[in-house]
Amino acid sequence: MRAALLQLCSGDDPEANLVATTDLLRRAAGEGAGFVLTPEVTNCVSASRARQEEVLRHEEDDPTLAALRDEAARAGIWLSIGSLALRTDDPDGRFANRSFLIGPDGGVAARYDKVHMFDVTVSEAETYRESAGYRPGDRAVVADTPFAAIGLTICYDLRFPHLYRRIAQAGAEMLLVPSAFSPGTGAAHWEPLLRARAIECGAWVLAAAQTGTHPTTTTRERRTHGHSLVVSPWGEVIADGGTEPGIVFAELDRQAVAEARARIPSLSHDRAVTGP
Numbered sequence: 001m002r003a004a005l006l007q008l009c010s011g012d013d014p015e016a017n018l019v020a021t022t023d024l025l026r027r028a029a030g031e032g033a034g035f036v037l038t039p040e041v042t043n044c045v046s047a048s049r050a051r052q053e054e055v056l057r058h059e060e061d062d063p064t065l066a067a068l069r070d071e072a073a074r075a076g077i078w079l080s081i082g083s084l085a086l087r088t089d090d091p092d093g094r095f096a097n098r099s100f101l102i103g104p105d106g107g108v109a110a111r112y113d114k115v116h117m118f119d120v121t122v123s124e125a126e127t128y129r130e131s132a133g134y135r136p137g138d139r140a141v142v143a144d145t146p147f148a149a150i151g152l153t154i155c156y157d158l159r160f161p162h163l164y165r166r167i168a169q170a171g172a173e174m175l176l177v178p179s180a181f182s183p184g185t186g187a188a189h190w191e192p193l194l195r196a197r198a199i200e201c202g203a204w205v206l207a208a209a210q211t212g213t214h215p216t217t218t219t220r221e222r223r224t225h226g227h228s229l230v231v232s233p234w235g236e237v238i239a240d241g242g243t244e245p246g247i248v249f250a251e252l253d254r255q256a257v258a259e260a261r262a263r264i265p266s267l268s269h270d271r272a273v274t275g276p
Helices: 014-030 049-055 063-075 155-159 161-169 183-201 255-263
Strands: 002-007 035-037 078-086 096-102 108-113 119-123 126-129 141-144 149-152 174-176 204-207 211-213 223-225 229-231 237-240 246-251
Touching: 002 014, 002 204, 014 035, 014 063, 014 246, 063 078, 063 096, 096 149, 108 141, 108 149, 119 183, 149 161, 155 183, 161 174, 161 183, 174 183, 183 204, 183 223, 183 229, 237 246
Parallel strands: 002 035, 035 078, 149 174, 174 204
Antiparallel strands: 002 246, 078 096, 096 108, 119 126, 141 149, 204 229, 211 223, 229 237
């Protein structure tokens, strides 16, 4: 399977983001990709709750989801929409950070709501409280496709290895980690964590990322790390997208999963422990 990770610099204008995403998606499909992946919050990167309230829509009304489903059907490809920021009917008004796996017929094959919220103080100048605007999901997801069983995760989930072990033991052969990783933590932790999840699970890891300084209509600027990565089941970095928007291609071999798990069958070696 030829995969294409789209590295984006989405802003807080969903219409403009859709134009950029569609252009790269069509280029990727035209160059033979059968599986195209976009990063976290493909439709809107914004640090402003007021701006999100203005532009976000419910899933059934979201123009980005509708358009990308049509594009997948037109090209006859599988598409991972890394995530979309969407309105919900929650009484507290919080949004959903929701990933979609789209089949070549344009249908939604799977949905996943980000479980772990990025509530951290990286430094005095860099603080995040994702749970203030987004409500967490509570369900792990593995989707079957003709080319692999796919485990869906999003960004900060990467720091919780038990989630990946759970979905790998449930059969996942590819682990998706669409992200908008912060620059400070990205430089230190992004690649090591992705490689660790691949090694621990003996699975392909595909991490499409946001990158750069994101266009904004407000004064609250957002920057992300970039470096979309493809990591093999043996932990080798197969492709790195650097820091510019574009497309990262990789050839994915399902057999590599079986080979890695046969060499190190740790997924079947769990033992019960007591304490501390």
